[in-house]
Amino acid sequence: MSRARLRWNGDAAAGAIKEAAARGLLLSAEHVLAASRQRVPIAEGTLERSGATSVDEATMTAAISYDTPYAARVHEDMTARHSPGRSAKYVESVLPETAGEVQALIAAQIRRALR
Template sequence: MTQRARLQWNGPRVIAQLRAAEVRGVQLATEHVLERSRDRVPIEEGTLERSGVASVDDEGDQVTGAVSYDTRYAVRQHEDMTLHHDQGRTAKYLELPLLEEADQVQALIAAQIRRALR
């Protein structure tokens, strides 16, 4: 008795779906870090806080996420530990949330990839 099986390989489609999931995950992760950093960014008029942006670069073999603030004084506010800020607002307003939320960032990306593998 002969049994036959037919297999259809969907490798390129699966790889494309995984890449899209990776991009979604990185976007969600960068938005999460941006949200957490906005809770700490020094605020006087709100210009620095409003300048925050989460972005994703999907070039080549890597997906890269970035969170940035775009004012002429953003770097100084982030790096100068001698500046005084309102309660709950700090220097390192981007670095600290990124470090504190590292597990959550990984979980957001992993969840999107797991969803694509279903």
């Protein structure tokens, strides 16, 4: 009769997956930020340069933000005129377009961690 041993490293695997998912979230947020910067209305470039990303590993959520006093107003004002290719909803409009890439970035990080 042959014997086999199995060592279960479930906690280590779960931790590696969570770290990889957080890395994937950050990469994804950076990707969405780059796409939104292509649409953000430009007057002097201050709004575009204020873009930033963050990840909360406890809740596994990522955020993209623009840090100027007028960022929300510019984002929501659908009546304002902007240069060609630039528009209001400069974050919201790129989310559906980048969803597949976001999923692929997160999945790739998790696959890499499980090797």
